[in-house]
Amino acid sequence: MKKIHLICNAHLDPVWLWRWEEGCTEALSTFRTAERFTDEFPGFTFNHNEAILYQWVKENEPDLYERIKEKVKEGSWKIMGGWYLQPDCNMPSGESIIRNIAEGRRFFMEEFGKRPTTAINFDSFGHSQGLVQILNQAGFDSYVVCRPAKDNFDFTSQNYRWKGFNGSEVIVHRSDENYNSVHGHAAEELEKFLNETREEEVSLFLWGVGDHGGGASAQDLKDLERMLQERREEYCIIHSDVESFFQELRESGEELPLVERGLNPVAEGCYTSQIRVKQKHRLLENEIYSGEKMFSAASLLYGKKYPARAVHEAVKDLLFAEFHDALPGSGTQLVEEDTLRLLDHGLEIMSREKMKAGIALTAGEKAIEDGTSCVFIYNPHPYEITGQFAFEAGLPKQNWEDVFYYPECSCNGEPVKTQGEMESSHFCIDWRKKVVIEATLKPACMNRIDIRFRAIPKRPVFQPISGKKEYVFDNGAMRAVINTATGLMDSYQVDGTEYIKPGSFRLTAYDDTYNSWGLRTPESCGERNLTLLTPHEGSAFSGLADKVVPSVKVIEDGPVRTVVEALFGWHESKAYQRYIFPKEGTAFEIETGVYWNEKDTFLKLNIQAAYESGEYLGQVMFGRETLRQENREVVAQKWNAFVNEDKALTVINCGTHGSSINAGKIGLTLLRSAGYSAADGNFERTLREERHTVRMEQGERIFRFRIEAGKPGELMDGLDRKAQIFNEAPYAFAFNPSGKGEKRGELITIDNPAVILSAFKKAASKDGYIIRVYESAGKKAKADLKLSAWKTVYTLEFNPFEIKTLFLDGKTGVVSEADLLD
Template identity: 20%
Template sequence: MQDLEANYTPDAASSVSADVSNIVNEPQNITNEPQTFNAEPQTINDLPQTFEREPQTFEREPQSINDETKSISDKAKSISHEPLSINDEPLSISAEPQNINAESQSIVSEPQNAKLFPPLPPLPPLPPTPDPTHQTPPTLPSWHSDLYLEFHRGCYTTHADQKRDNRRAETLLYRAELLTSFATLVASVPYPKVQLEAAWKQVLFNQFHDILPGSSVASVFVDANDAWNQVFADAIFLARGALEAIGQCMLLPPPPHPQAQTVMVFNSLTWERSEIVTVVAQQQPMQSQQDEELNWQVSDLEGQPINLQSCLSTNVPTTSQPKACLVSFLAENIPAIGYRSFWLYPHNQSVQNVPSVTESFVLENEFLRVTINPETGDLSSVLDKVQQREVLNGPGNQLQAFKDSGQYWDAWNIDPNYAQFPLPPAELIHISAIPQVMGTLERCVQVDRTIGQSTFRQTYSLQQGAKMLKMQTRVDWQERHTLVKVSFPLNLEADYATYEIPCGVIQRTTKPETEAEKAQWEVPAMHWADLSDGNYGVSLLNDCKYGYDVKPNQLLLTLLRGAEWPDPDADKGQHFFTYALYPHAGDWKAAQSVKHGYELNMPLMAQVIPANGDDRPQTLPPTASLLDLGADNLVLMAFKQSEDSPDEWILRCYECHGEDAQLTFHSDLGLELGERVDLLERSTDLQTTKGQTATVRPWEIASFRVSSQQSAVSQILNPKLKS
């Protein structure tokens, strides 16, 4: 006996009866035993109706039933247990005898000899195979844009929680897959293939056409949210366990303090970067209430102190509970797909508050000077200090609300005339500078505003060394049939805007002329959209939003909607998201907007590594690049165990600038680049690799086999530490 589990995801157009729901919710048994089927008489009136019809009158001519017809009718009745009926009126089956003449019989038996079916002519020979080098004639039309659906634009935004969870799940699983692969290579940790596959399949299931677009009925999202949370828990657990196993294989120098702990910072992207990270430090339980509360210090492996941003307690220490602190510091020069180690230890330096912002609400670092309007909470100025250029041409980060109603497909569609129905502007209820502790690595201003019954709390954040201004946003959303966008009027004008799409970019006009162009008043994008005039530009990045609206001198991002059908409470509640303004010289390529978009979505991972309790061989250096592609325009998509062999690995990347890329493979683990494979990991006839290099064509998704020799991996040592 085998249990069959049926999975069903209803969309908005589905209507499921109670009987069908029971079938879906309860496993069904399949056996080889004979089954008995009872067929009761049914009428149309017995069936569930989802619409009403006018009564129908059927008039029939009297039928004469001869012996042959009666025989057929009797046979038909013998097949079923009860006579079929419509509205309890018995059906009769009438068949007139047919006379088949000789010519007709000939047609049936030998159609090729019949006059009506002459013999078919032989097929002409196939045309020669086209020459792949032959150029398409210039007279043929071509389409140089996306196949834009002039409908369902609201699906970029509706149920924003599903968009956020999908983006987060994909990035967490990418990182978990990456780290568990390296943990298998360096620490012999079993590769969690079953867990990863189950998590990826759940993500794919939640990308069903009415879940991710936000157009399902309410009950579907209850199950979807449970699934997202399970994926998050599994991905975080696997990544943390893998990073801990890798960290315990490092050979470290003597610590600068008896209570020093190792902090490992991991970079999951294919280029070196620096970023503020935060770890949790725990002091041992106090022996008495008179014991002094300790502060913390971070240093590099040579013992040189690193400037801290904050040292904030998360609880009140007691004699039984340790003190937990959030310690933030600037982790610099973290290698591509690699890590760097630091020391974290307690010290007795006094803590002093450092005023982070003047009363004029100005944020400033070496690249930008940002001024917030204390009356509205909008940006009144963003000065590019390097280019000595004002970025804005009006209030920036302005929240704009519009009435968005009258659409039959409520969750799917935005009112095409929404701009004609603006709602009152956001009202400022509070603005304050956030004081920083022990450092000035990040300056922040917090702004609280309301739209209707909803509250927007935004933190303007400008970090040391950062070229972008972040707006970290928390919303308590309660509006219905309301559309909210954020606007950035710019001090430049461009005919085209560039948008990131999966594994590429697309340009769309900002000055529509054709009907097709005019229909694109709300368009999709992934991590960013960019408006550049060739000499200067601005990118608007996001961590979970998809709907953009770009004018010749304005960038707008759609934040939230308030649809009521098919889910009457769609988007009600708490929302968390971040977007960032990135002014730059040149175009999006020169500004590396692709990299900045990934960095916003995949922050560095920092973790305190406990002492090695598993007696793992300490063979890794304290700083290493586990994987380096050697090209600025290549982005890693996956590094995973091969589906066919546990001793082989699959590397997948894509070219992101529309230019040839020279992949120059390097790994401190001694990995070797192998043959090209397709997405199903099968060998291909494409150009082969030459040693550790390969050419990747513009916008190409390229996959390779990667081999490893455990003996080579196990012998990797830092020469300085080994000596």
């Protein structure tokens, strides 16, 4: 006899078309009603996940919360999923997902003594393949999703095995009936479900009013009870929970199809919508994970108290911002602003705590000499970093002389190439300095930069390049050509090999849908290129009221790097683009500032590779995935790469997740000016009101990328490390140390460039520290992890993409294997 497990839930978005306050009050109402129904309808079982909702009930209706705890003990209320909330499952880093699970795990174990083994993400817009290993190591053997829908698979079964990068597996149930039922129609929808799943021996049926909560209704429970009685000869239909369903599914012996890819695409517009939220989310991730490494060093080496409570508060800010209608940008404008405020709260916490740790980490540094300034740069990573580092500092005293003071630096006592650039202020005297150095930073420790100043007649100016057909930059390893008539890059060569075609790094606007979730493909809509502004237009855009200058020009040059700026426009919008070329190395950076005033459009930065065939790869959670091509939008994390047997062209970003590629033309999706929470359906009710209606991304948006090309082998093996450096940048601050204390060495080093330090933090459950590392290149690997303070060397062996979590006893220096969740 066919068995159906009825899973009553109340999918409740803490934010979406409403703000968090309404999410909170709806949780109280929904939980109150569900608790009452467990008394009124014997045999009824209610299921709910998301620790944050339970926390709201605990804080606001403690009596109800205590009754729910009793119902959990009795078994009429099931703790489902067990995460902090249902996040987006593509854009957060794997480390963030671990924190989400750990936060929920601690809460439900402490409050209810429950540890679910089935994970729940009903409404998330796709799921990264990297989730599988995380789920596996976190103790989940099964997973319930509703997306992507069945037409994204080559089989009809709702149940399948999902395989991760390292060979781990979970069983997935895809609920084709979706997670909601319409109020008063649950029995009707169940009848339809029975007809559509006749071949299934055991089935799972989600029901309950959702999105804005609600769950069961008295009418639905009465209708279902009547149906259960009427159909009891044909079906065994029971109120149940997800773990019971999966147990019976396994016992049935059903042979399940295998899926070995990410569960994507879903709602491709959400890879880009509300780009400020995505960028600030990435920034808070970077600040938390680099900050934790600083705090661990300050605590273990210098005795500074680890700010566990403050970090926990910032992590909760991050996790809430990852909710699947906040980070994907499908909420209202109010939700967008609330999410930005929440992320700023976390960033402010980390800013204050990093400053304290930074000062502690300067112990033993001698006071600065008269007439000099000093900056300290903390490298949070377990390896040396060689590159260009920019920071600001003040002159030892204000300069009222008729000269300009140019900086000269040493790093850890050794002279380094130094360049002065335009500072962020526009004060009327020469006082603040932006300094750029080419240096090597020692790993996992503080690096000292001493600055002296020499007087020169005036601030440097640079020769105009507009009279030339092209501007050529060549440092011996890299050659780049900027077309002065277009402002675009016509050539990028590494070691004499060409990697792009002329006209690359072009900004192109495309007609888009108003739909917050949707995105049109480039070939299905018109395209308009932003073109180089005339000198008059460019000068007006730049705020030069009394002069006219070229729209392509060198704005910085010196021993460290050259910066070329080009100005573009189209319709009501303008943009500047800066090409930042280092005097050493093969990578360069792009900074694009867009002032956008268009509606229902999306904007891409297009790069035409010199070759048209190859794999398009993207970083995902603790791994990398081959992404679809043919101009279809895809999602990745910190990097994308177009690779064939001989060449690799890589792009690292700071929070730009969506892109596409076709015949070697990479389109990085910068922004889209769709409506807020605007969905297809009744077109006459969607953005058709006779009034001004606000669109996303109106105003200034800034994007940064790091471009590098070369042979695939070494470049691709170390790409995660380079992406980590670009995102978790070294922390610089100006400071005159006291000269007191004892200087210590580095905290940690790892000798394999493909092995990434994901986390070094205080353990939550016991006295010690958690170190998390993973293999990033997809190869078997070995690495020595060294902790110099204890003379500890711990050798690690990895399978491809394997995550390893370690526990460090801070007193003895002993390292041991640990669970993913501490």
